[in-house]
Amino acid sequence: MEMSHLRKVDPVKHEQKRGEILGAAIRCFIRDGFRGASTTDICTEAGISPGHLYHYFPSKVAIIEAMIDLGLARSTEKFEKILAAPDVIEALLVDIEETSLRFRPAQILNLDGLAEAARNPEFAEIIERHTRAVRRMWSDFLRQAQDRGRVDPGLDPDATANILIALIDGSRAMPIRNPKLDIKQSVEHLRTMLVRFLNPPDAQSVAIKPRIQKAGRPLKLVRKR
Amino acid sequence: MEMSHLRKVDPVKHEQKRGEILGAAIRCFIRDGFRGASTTDICTEAGISPGHLYHYFPSKVAIIEAMIDLGLARSTEKFEKILAAPDVIEALLVDIEETSLRFRPAQILNLDGLAEAARNPEFAEIIERHTRAVRRMWSDFLRQAQDRGRVDPGLDPDATANILIALIDGSRAMPIRNPKLDIKQSVEHLRTMLVRFLNPPDAQSVAIKPRIQKAGRPLKLVRKR
DNA sequence: TGATTATTAGAGCGATCTCTCTAATAAGCT
DNA sequence: AGCTTATTAGAGAGATCGCTCTAATAATCA
Numbered sequence A, B: 001m002e003m004s005h006l007r008k009v010d011p012v013k014h015e016q017k018r019g020e021i022l023g024a025a026i027r028c029f030i031r032d033g034f035r036g037a038s039t040t041d042i043c044t045e046a047g048i049s050p051g052h053l054y055h056y057f058p059s060k061v062a063i064i065e066a067m068i069d070l071g072l073a074r075s076t077e078k079f080e081k082i083l084a085a086p087d088v089i090e091a092l093l094v095d096i097e098e099t100s101l102r103f104r105p106a107q108i109l110n111l112d113g114l115a116e117a118a119r120n121p122e123f124a125e126i127i128e129r130h131t132r133a134v135r136r137m138w139s140d141f142l143r144q145a146q147d148r149g150r151v152d153p154g155l156d157p158d159a160t161a162n163i164l165i166a167l168i169d170g171s172r173a174m175p176i177r178n179p180k181l182d183i184k185q186s187v188e189h190l191r192t193m194l195v196r197f198l199n200p201p202d203a204q205s206v207a208i209k210p211r212i213q214k215a216g217r218p219l220k221l222v223r224k225r
Numbered sequence C: 001t002g003a004t005t006a007t008t009a010g011a012g013c014g015a016t017c018t019c020t021c022t023a024a025t026a027a028g029c030t
Numbered sequence D: 001a002g003c004t005t006a007t008t009a010g011a012g013a014g015a016t017c018g019c020t021c022t023a024a025t026a027a028t029c030a
Helices: A011-036 A039-046 A060-084 A088-101 A105-117 A121-147 A158-178 A183-196 B011-036 B040-046 B060-084 B086-101 B105-117 B122-148 B155-177 B183-198
Strands: none
Touching: A011 A039, A011 A060, A011 A105, A011 B011, A060 A088, A060 A105, A060 A121, A088 A158, A088 A183, A105 A121, A105 A158, A105 B105, A105 B155, A121 A158, A121 B155, A158 A183, A158 B105, A158 B122, A158 B155, A158 B183, A183 B155, A183 B183, B011 B040, B011 B060, B011 B105, B060 B086, B060 B105, B060 B122, B086 B155, B086 B183, B105 B122, B105 B155, B122 B155, B155 B183
16 A cells, blocks of 8 residues: 655654653652652643653653663763863862752652662662763772872772762762751861872871861862873 | 440550551561552551551551651661760771661661652651751760860861761662672771771871781771770 | 450542543644 | 644543541450
C-alpha cells in the first residue's frame, strides 16, 4: 500500500516539550519527593492533561530515570569544571558553599536518590556507576597533585576521593540540620580540614585564622598553569 | 453511678505490644520508606489487623513520629557513649565503621529523615533540635580538648562540631555509593583526616602508614582519666 | 459465674494513585 | 482542499491508600 499524505513529527519541538515536562516534574519531585508527587501534580505543573503526559514518557519511573540521568550528567559536568579550575580546592569550596551550604531545594533530590538507591538495585547501579566516574576524576587529579608534591603521597587516591565525595554528601545535610548556619565560617573550617588533610606532612603547618584572615591564608593546591 | 465489675488495662503489656508494632513498622519503613510502606504492610509485618493498629497509634504519622523519637534518642545515647570513651576519635571511628561504612539498612532512615525535614517544617524542627543537642555535646568536648592542648585552639568548637556531624552524615552514603568499599582503608583515611584537622598546628605532623601500621599510629586524642 | 470492658478481626468507605482509552482538534502532506 | 497523522483533552478503570466501624472474642473484676 502506498502512503502519500505523510505528516512527520518535529523532533525538535517534541524534545523541547519533553524538556519542559521534565522540568515541571523535577519541580514536583523537589517539592514532594519521588513517591509524594503524583502524575496528576506533574500534569498540573506542566499544564497538560494526564493522557498527554504518556506521549512523552511511558511511565512515572521513566520520568524519574530521565531526571536522574539529567542530574548526574550535570553533576559530572560540574566536577569537570571544578577539576579544571586553577585552584581545585577553592573551586570545590565555592561549589559547596553555593550549592550545598546555601540551601538549594534541588539538593534534596540527592538525598532521595541515595535513599532510593539503598532500596532499589536498578537505582543503585546508576548511582554506583556515576560514583565510579566521579571518583576516577578525583583520584586522577589527586595522583597528579601527588606527583607535583602538592598532596601527601601516603594517601591512597581512591580512598581519598571517596572521602571527598562523602564530605560533599555530608555538607548537603548541613543547612537542613542548621538553618542558621554560619556559611563563611563553615567554608573556612572545611578549607582548613581539606588543606591539612591533603598537604604533605612535611609542609609548613596550616593555621586557621579565626579573627583576621587577610594575609596568611591556608596553603592552596595550585594546578599547573 | 457506682462501677464495680472493672477490668483494668495492663500498661506493661500494652507498652510492650506497642513496641513490637513499632519495631515491625520500622522494618517496613526501612524496606519501603515513609511513604512507600502502607499501614497494611505494617499490620502484616506485625501480624495484626488494620483496625487493631489504631488502638496503639492514632495515625500513620504518629508511628513515624514515635520511630523518629526512638531513633534520635538512641542516637543521642550513642554519642554520649562515644564522648565518654577514653579515646573519643577512636570510638567515633569504630562507630562510623560499624554503623555507617558496613551497610546497615537502618541507616537509610537517616537519609529519609533528612529529606523529609527539608520538606516538612515539623520534621525540620525535630531534626534541628536534635542536631543542636548533638552539636552541643561535641563542642563541649572540643572546648575541653582545646583547654588541654589536644585540639587546635584556633578552631571554633561549634563550626568544628558541625563539620564532624556532616562527616558522619556523609559516611553513611559511602557504602551506598560503593558497595565494594575498602572499609579498613576508609577508616584509616578518615582517622588521618580527623587527626590532622584537629591536632594543634605545632604538634608533630601525622603521617599515614599505607603499608605497615603496627607501630607509629597517628596521634590519639586521649581524654583525661 | 455473670457482668463489663479490653482486645482482636476484618469488611469496607472515601479518597487518591498510576495509567488507559476514546474522541476532538491541529498540523503537515499532495 | 482533502486525506492522514500528530497532538491534545479529559473521563474514568482498576488498584491501593489511610482509616473507621461493627461485631466477635478474651480477660478481669465482684
